[in-house]
Amino acid sequence: MIVDDAGFVREILAQILEDLGYQVVAEAQTGDEALAKAVEYRPELIVMDLILPEKNGAEASHEILEVLPSTLIIAMSTASETFVRDKALRSGCVAFLEKPFNKKSVQAVLQKLKFEGEANKHG
Numbered sequence: 001m002i003v004d005d006a007g008f009v010r011e012i013l014a015q016i017l018e019d020l021g022y023q024v025v026a027e028a029q030t031g032d033e034a035l036a037k038a039v040e041y042r043p044e045l046i047v048m049d050l051i052l053p054e055k056n057g058a059e060a061s062h063e064i065l066e067v068l069p070s071t072l073i074i075a076m077s078t079a080s081e082t083f084v085r086d087k088a089l090r091s092g093c094v095a096f097l098e099k100p101f102n103k104k105s106v107q108a109v110l111q112k113l114k115f116e117g118e119a120n121k122h123g
Contacts, residue, residue: 001026001043003034003060004076005052009099013047016103020110031055038064043071047097050077050088058091065092074109076101 002010002017002024014024026041028034031052038046046064050057061073075088078099085096095109 001028001034001037001041001046003028003031003046003052003057004049005029006049009049013101013106016101016106017047019103020107029053031057031060034060035063035067038071039067042068046071046073047076048073048093050075050079050084058087058093061088061091061093072113074113 002013004010004013007029010027014027017024022045025043026037028037029052032054034046034048034052034057035055046061048057048061052060055063057075057077061075064071064073073093074095074097075085075091075093076097076099077084077088080098088096095113097106097109
Protein backbone atom coordinates (compact mmCIF):
# COMPACT_ATOMS: atom_id res chain seq x y z
CA MET A 1 0.00 0.00 0.00
CA ILE A 2 1.20 3.51 -0.79
CA VAL A 3 0.35 6.54 1.36
CA ASP A 4 1.16 10.02 0.06
CA ASP A 5 -0.97 13.14 -0.35
CA ALA A 6 0.56 13.82 -3.78
CA GLY A 7 -1.06 11.79 -6.54
CA PHE A 8 1.98 11.95 -8.81
CA VAL A 9 4.18 10.45 -6.05
CA ARG A 10 1.73 7.57 -5.56
CA GLU A 11 1.61 7.03 -9.32
CA ILE A 12 5.41 6.96 -9.74
CA LEU A 13 5.94 4.70 -6.72
CA ALA A 14 3.17 2.34 -7.82
CA GLN A 15 4.81 2.01 -11.24
CA ILE A 16 8.21 1.31 -9.67
CA LEU A 17 6.78 -1.32 -7.30
CA GLU A 18 4.86 -3.00 -10.12
CA ASP A 19 8.01 -2.97 -12.30
CA LEU A 20 9.78 -4.74 -9.43
CA GLY A 21 7.04 -7.38 -9.29
CA TYR A 22 4.98 -6.13 -6.36
CA GLN A 23 1.22 -5.68 -6.29
CA VAL A 24 -0.13 -2.39 -4.96
CA VAL A 25 -3.41 -3.29 -3.22
CA ALA A 26 -4.40 0.20 -2.04
CA GLU A 27 -3.44 3.87 -1.97
CA ALA A 28 -4.27 6.56 0.57
CA GLN A 29 -3.86 10.35 0.70
CA THR A 30 -4.18 11.05 4.44
CA GLY A 31 -3.19 9.47 7.73
CA ASP A 32 -6.80 8.66 8.60
CA GLU A 33 -7.42 7.12 5.18
CA ALA A 34 -4.22 5.08 5.57
CA LEU A 35 -5.50 3.55 8.80
CA ALA A 36 -8.90 2.71 7.29
CA LYS A 37 -7.43 1.18 4.14
CA ALA A 38 -4.77 -0.75 6.05
CA VAL A 39 -7.50 -2.39 8.15
CA GLU A 40 -9.56 -3.10 5.04
CA TYR A 41 -6.80 -4.42 2.74
CA ARG A 42 -4.29 -5.76 5.31
CA PRO A 43 -1.17 -5.08 3.19
CA GLU A 44 2.09 -6.81 4.03
CA LEU A 45 4.01 -3.60 3.32
CA ILE A 46 3.14 0.09 3.47
CA VAL A 47 5.24 2.94 2.10
CA MET A 48 4.13 5.90 4.22
CA ASP A 49 4.90 9.58 3.64
CA LEU A 50 5.58 11.29 6.95
CA ILE A 51 3.95 14.63 6.11
CA LEU A 52 0.24 14.04 5.57
CA PRO A 53 -3.03 15.89 6.13
CA GLU A 54 -5.15 15.07 9.20
CA LYS A 55 -2.64 12.78 10.88
CA ASN A 56 1.06 12.58 10.10
CA GLY A 57 2.70 9.41 8.86
CA ALA A 58 4.37 8.59 12.17
CA GLU A 59 1.04 8.77 14.02
CA ALA A 60 -0.73 6.74 11.33
CA SER A 61 2.06 4.14 11.38
CA HIS A 62 1.81 3.75 15.14
CA GLU A 63 -1.97 3.29 14.96
CA ILE A 64 -1.75 0.81 12.06
CA LEU A 65 0.81 -1.28 13.92
CA GLU A 66 -1.43 -1.44 16.99
CA VAL A 67 -4.04 -3.18 14.83
CA LEU A 68 -1.76 -4.97 12.34
CA PRO A 69 1.53 -5.59 14.17
CA SER A 70 3.10 -7.75 11.44
CA THR A 71 2.80 -5.04 8.76
CA LEU A 72 6.12 -3.63 7.55
CA ILE A 73 6.05 0.15 7.16
CA ILE A 74 8.67 2.12 5.25
CA ALA A 75 8.70 5.82 6.12
CA MET A 76 9.15 8.21 3.21
CA SER A 77 10.06 11.91 3.28
CA THR A 78 12.07 14.67 1.68
CA ALA A 79 13.34 15.48 5.18
CA SER A 80 16.32 13.24 5.78
CA GLU A 81 17.52 14.70 9.07
CA THR A 82 18.34 12.22 11.82
CA PHE A 83 15.50 13.38 14.08
CA VAL A 84 12.96 12.74 11.28
CA ARG A 85 14.29 9.23 10.73
CA ASP A 86 14.37 8.59 14.48
CA LYS A 87 10.73 9.68 14.87
CA ALA A 88 9.74 7.31 12.07
CA LEU A 89 11.63 4.41 13.62
CA ARG A 90 10.14 5.13 17.06
CA SER A 91 6.67 4.97 15.52
CA GLY A 92 7.41 1.44 14.29
CA CYS A 93 8.64 2.03 10.74
CA VAL A 94 11.30 -0.48 9.72
CA ALA A 95 13.12 1.58 7.09
CA PHE A 96 13.35 5.04 5.52
CA LEU A 97 13.03 5.99 1.85
CA GLU A 98 14.28 9.45 1.01
CA LYS A 99 12.48 11.55 -1.59
CA PRO A 100 13.13 12.01 -4.39
CA PHE A 101 13.43 8.28 -4.97
CA ASN A 102 14.03 6.18 -8.05
CA LYS A 103 13.68 2.51 -8.93
CA LYS A 104 17.19 1.74 -7.67
CA SER A 105 16.66 3.41 -4.26
CA VAL A 106 13.26 1.72 -3.77
CA GLN A 107 14.75 -1.65 -4.68
CA ALA A 108 17.67 -1.10 -2.29
CA VAL A 109 15.34 -0.43 0.67
CA LEU A 110 13.25 -3.51 -0.14
CA GLN A 111 16.34 -5.68 -0.48
CA LYS A 112 17.71 -4.37 2.81
CA LEU A 113 14.47 -5.49 4.46
CA LYS A 114 14.60 -8.77 2.56
CA PHE A 115 10.92 -8.16 1.83
CA GLU A 116 9.73 -10.90 -0.48
CA GLY A 117 5.95 -10.51 -0.71
CA GLU A 118 4.60 -11.01 -4.22
CA ALA A 119 7.92 -10.16 -5.86
CA ASN A 120 9.44 -13.43 -4.66
CA LYS A 121 6.99 -15.31 -6.88
CA HIS A 122 8.34 -13.52 -9.92
CA GLY A 123 11.94 -14.46 -9.38
